[in-house]
Amino acid sequence: MELLNKLEDLLLIIAGNVIKHRKQLGLTQEELAYKAEIDRTYIGYIENAKQNISIEKLCEIAKALKVDVADLLKRETKPGIAPEPEAKYDAIEIINLIYPSLQMLQDLATKNGIHDIFQDNGGKLLQVLLITGLSDLPGREGNDAVDAEGNEYELKSVNVSLTKSFSTHHHMNPVIIEKYRKVNWIFAVYRGIEIVEIYKLIPEDLEPYYSKWESKWHRDGGKDINNPKIPLKYVREVGKLLYESDGTGKIRRINLKEE
DSSP, X not given: OOOOOOXXXXXXXXXXXXXXXXXXXXXXXXXXXXXHXXXXXXXXXXXXXXXXXXXXXXXXXXXXXXSOGGGGSOOOOOOSSOOOOOOOOOHHHHHHHHHHHHHHHHHHHHHTTOSOTTSTTHHHHHHHHHHHTOEEOOSSSSOSEEOXXXXXXXXXXXXXXXXXXXXXXXXXXXXXXXXXXXXXXXEEEEETTEXXXXXXXXXXXXXXXXXXXXXXXXXXXXXXBOOOOEEHHHHHHHSEEEEEOOSSSOOOOOOGGGO
């Protein structure tokens, strides 16, 4: 085997492995940088093999990617057997193939009070309820979910492939704000349809936003605020991380009382 002792070759191997493992976890460069606590530009340079990297930084990136440092130094070997060609299906065939599984998912959702997995983020709500052990609260005026002790929660989700902030309420006013002040919030972070993280924020964590919205409502002469946002960055900085994906797409139950 050819010896591997040229810096430029090592940088190319590290670059390829960082990209591969980052994409396997579905992370953007910004999200990897956040998890590794390094600058996003630094990640960009590494992935373009333009930056010498210290062992310390390599260890931080490996931890963020949930791999051994050695995995980032592995040289890919070409397989001796050609992969089997993928089966080709048209759109109708794909729908027909997966429909029984979709119906099973809907049956599970119905048992949890969700009557349409394709409406109002029903499928995502089901995942959050199953992970946290919360139960759905029907109706649009009250809070979203309740635990076994009767404590109610507000649930929010965001798809980071589309936006970096959480929606709240399309008619924000003091009545809604007072309702929000009484409950904890659960924030679910998605990438597409894959759940990535879940955070919990208590009323004190969100009071800066409540106070700001309340002041704006009075300042504007009692005009309801249309869907003020809560940035994902703030949720990650202030909230308590309850759940983090292991990169497989599979979910697991957490004990919300211990979190």
